[in-house]
Amino acid sequence: MNFRVLRRQTWLYLGASLAAFWVLVPIVFTALAAFTPKQDFYLWPKPVVPRRFSLDTMRFFLNTHGVLNSLLNSVWVALMTLGLTLGVGAPAGYAMARFLFRGREAFRLGILVTRMFPTALLAIPITVNFIRWGLYDTLLGVALIHTAMALPFAVIITTGIFLGVSKELEEAAMTLGCSRLGAFARVALPLALPGLAAAAMFTFVISWNEVFAATILTVQNRTLPAQVLTMLRVSPLYFRFAGGFFMIMPALLFMFFIRRYLFHMWGGATAER
Amino acid sequence: MRSVKLILAAVLAVGLLAAGQEITWMSTQFVPIEEAEWVRNTLLPPFTQQTGIEVNFLGSEYAAFVDRLMAEHEAGQGTIDVICGLHGDFSSVLPTLADVSHLLPTIPGTLPPAMVELAQMGGIQAYIPLMQATYLMVINKAALDYLPEGVDIWALTYDDLLAWARNIYEATGEKKLGIPAGPGSLLHRFIHGYLYPSFTGYQVLAFDSGAAVRMWEFMQELWGYVNEAAPTWDAMDTPLLTGEVLIAWDHTARLKGAIVERPDDFIAIPSPAGPMGRGFITVLAGLGIPKTSPNPEAAAELIRYLTSPEAQVAILEGVGFFPVVEEAAGAVPPGALQILAAGVSAQAGSPDAIVSFIPGGISDEYKKIYRDTFTKFVIRGEPVDTEFLRQQATRLRELYLEAGAPYPAPDG
Numbered sequence: 001m002n003f004r005v006l007r008r009q010t011w012l013y014l015g016a017s018l019a020a021f022w023v024l025v026p027i028v029f030t031a032l033a034a035f036t037p038k039q040d041f042y043l044w045p046k047p048v049v050p051r052r053f054s055l056d057t058m059r060f061f062l063n064t065h066g067v068l069n070s071l072l073n074s075v076w077v078a079l080m081t082l083g084l085t086l087g088v089g090a091p092a093g094y095a096m097a098r099f100l101f102r103g104r105e106a107f108r109l110g111i112l113v114t115r116m117f118p119t120a121l122l123a124i125p126i127t128v129n130f131i132r133w134g135l136y137d138t139l140l141g142v143a144l145i146h147t148a149m150a151l152p153f154a155v156i157i158t159t160g161i162f163l164g165v166s167k168e169l170e171e172a173a174m175t176l177g178c179s180r181l182g183a184f185a186r187v188a189l190p191l192a193l194p195g196l197a198a199a200a201m202f203t204f205v206i207s208w209n210e211v212f213a214a215t216i217l218t219v220q221n222r223t224l225p226a227q228v229l230t231m232l233r234v235s236p237l238y239f240r241f242a243g244g245f246f247m248i249m250p251a252l253l254f255m256f257f258i259r260r261y262l263f264h265m266w267g268g269a270t271a272e273r
Numbered sequence: 274m275r276s277v278k279l280i281l282a283a284v285l286a287v288g289l290l291a292a293g294q295e296i297t298w299m300s301t302q303f304v305p306i307e308e309a310e311w312v313r314n315t316l317l318p319p320f321t322q323q324t325g326i327e328v329n330f331l332g333s334e335y336a337a338f339v340d341r342l343m344a345e346h347e348a349g350q351g352t353i354d355v356i357c358g359l360h361g362d363f364s365s366v367l368p369t370l371a372d373v374s375h376l377l378p379t380i381p382g383t384l385p386p387a388m389v390e391l392a393q394m395g396g397i398q399a400y401i402p403l404m405q406a407t408y409l410m411v412i413n414k415a416a417l418d419y420l421p422e423g424v425d426i427w428a429l430t431y432d433d434l435l436a437w438a439r440n441i442y443e444a445t446g447e448k449k450l451g452i453p454a455g456p457g458s459l460l461h462r463f464i465h466g467y468l469y470p471s472f473t474g475y476q477v478l479a480f481d482s483g484a485a486v487r488m489w490e491f492m493q494e495l496w497g498y499v500n501e502a503a504p505t506w507d508a509m510d511t512p513l514l515t516g517e518v519l520i521a522w523d524h525t526a527r528l529k530g531a532i533v534e535r536p537d538d539f540i541a542i543p544s545p546a547g548p549m550g551r552g553f554i555t556v557l558a559g560l561g562i563p564k565t566s567p568n569p570e571a572a573a574e575l576i577r578y579l580t581s582p583e584a585q586v587a588i589l590e591g592v593g594f595f596p597v598v599e600e601a602a603g604a605v606p607p608g609a610l611q612i613l614a615a616g617v618s619a620q621a622g623s624p625d626a627i628v629s630f631i632p633g634g635i636s637d638e639y640k641k642i643y644r645d646t647f648t649k650f651v652i653r654g655e656p657v658d659t660e661f662l663r664q665q666a667t668r669l670r671e672l673y674l675e676a677g678a679p680y681p682a683p684d685g
Binding site: 042043060061064065120123124127128131132136137212215216219220228230231232233234235236237239243 | 297304305306307309310313329330331332333334336337340341343344345347348350352353457507508510511514515530534
């Protein structure tokens with residue numbers, strides 16, 4: 001191996017390690033702090049790795065009224081959002097990618113307009129209407145708002161994905177006896193899967209992180225951020241770390257499982273071609 | 274008239290008998306995780322046992338609190354039965370509130386008339402006073418070694434504070450004075466309720482006066498001895514516990530953690546006095562019932578329970594808010610709370626007291642005006658610019674004029 005390649009490789013790996021560090025260090029410290037006993041938390045100077053570990057802070061946090069319940073709610077809302085967003089967004093993206101129609105460009109821009117209004121401004125009117133429609137304090141109501149937030153991104157991402165799937169393949173499928181729908185389901189969709197996974201990840205995270213609408217729209221059926229973020233903001237540091245750790249984990253797990261589709265898109269797919 | 278009373282009594286009895294009822298209590302207070310858990314697990318169970326009414330406690334941020342009440346009011350249909358908030362929180366949601374004056378005669382303790390009167394807004398009794406708090410100083414006993422000669426910590430002045438912090442800095446090379454100046458801190462309270470009244474005698478009226486200029490110049494000097502991490506701190510209990518600071522100013526609830534953890538190390542003392550006197554804030558929180566409350570009788574029952582002397586002492590023990598009911602005031606338990614209570618009563622009873630109230634009924638922009646001025650002159654250390662002060666003063670007065678709100682004490 002010549003020296004120049006070696007040097008380039010070294011720089012590449014150094015850069016990649018640095019980027020990984022950038023992301024991982026706060027997560028590691030959050031995890032360490034979440035399992036540090038309350039008494040050791042205020043040690044000064046503070047040891048990098050705690051002398052003792054304890055589950056007390058975490059246990060108090062988990063036993064806090066409504067935390068586990070709201071975790072379930074959050075998962076449900078995120079899944080509903082995912083279903084609604086991809087159910088509506090993917091066909092919209094497909095249409096944008098495949099068909100030329102009047103007002104296509106305006107539609108593309110129009111999608112983004114929904115993101116122009118700050119949620120805080122819409123909070124009262126939305127809540128008033130949700131009360132009247134019986135959606136107030138329901139998970140479906142929250143999922144609908146999250147869908148409205150995630151949909152523009154989903155449409156734009158999926159448009160890009162379907163543009164990348166060759167039209168000829170679908171046409172070939174149709175010459176071999178597939179219907180239009182069958183060609184979409186059997187050819188375009190599987191090829192678009194990695195991209196859809198990325199869109200799904202994005203949607204999941206949007207819903208998982210959303211606080212404001214979830215706080216206003218729910219009373220008893222709260223999502224995790226709505227349940228804990230307000231109180232963590234004014235709670236002692238050790239609870240903030242416990243809460244932070246607890247809120248990062250599900251999102252990390254979700255990404256861990258959906259990761260291979262992404263690799264497929266960036267790594268595997270190019271290698272196969 | 275008699276029949277009205279009979280109906281009222283019947284309604285009340287039905288309310289009492291309605292076992293298994295559940296009500297929702299939304300509050301801008303008791304929001305931190307440990308406080309909320311304490312409310313659910315300690316404060317409320319005796320109430321549920323006595324009355325059979327289950328209470329769903331809902332901690333809320335100010336913005337969400339206001340939005341939710343406004344939305345439920347507009348929709349004419351509510352889920353919130355009873356609310357708890359600061360005096361200022363109530364003035365923002367006044368149109369949504371029911372008059373609770375009929376509850377006053379049924380409160381099990383004696384409420385100070387001045388407080389009851391303060392809780393009357395827009396021609397109704399907007400809320401029933403529940404608890405009070407203030408902001409003061411907590412010092413680590415280690416700081417006493419550096420106390421300038423002849424200074425009485427129970428009658429501290431801002432000049433004494435400067436000399437004290439300078440002594441510590443010169444002896445140890447460390448800046449051990451703490452003022453919470455983080456984004457979630459209560460710094461604005463320190464500026465409008467403590468500095469301004471102490472140096473100028475007013476919160477609003479003397480914003481750009483010569484006395485105010487001297488005050489900002491004093492703060493620039495004092496800031497030289499404030500710990501560099503101050504702009505990241507939202508509450509002072511942690512820095513006191515880690516020893517990063519030895520002298521700190523903050524809200525009682527945000528200092529309490531330190532005293533509870535190590536009661537032998539800390540003393541609570543009154544905030545300093547300036548040329549005009551000892552300016553400090555009295556915070557009043559209360560309970561109200563929205564017009565859209567689905568169970569107003571059960572809500573009233575909860576209000577009666579929370580204003581009983583036993584519940585009042587429990588609140589002090591649990592979250593460090595001081596009682597309003599006169600019967601409870603004498604029954605402060607020993608330990609950390611007594612230390613805090615000693616400081617609170619010394620501050621309240623100081624002969625040079627200037628009591629300030631938190632502004633109510635105006636937009637939150639006033640906080641930004643005070644904090645921006647502080648950031649510019651003190652944290653960034655720019656020279657005190659009278660033209661800038663005048664602009665800020667004009668905007669501040671406009672806020673009161675636009676809202677038609679009275680200037681808060683000591684101005685009004």
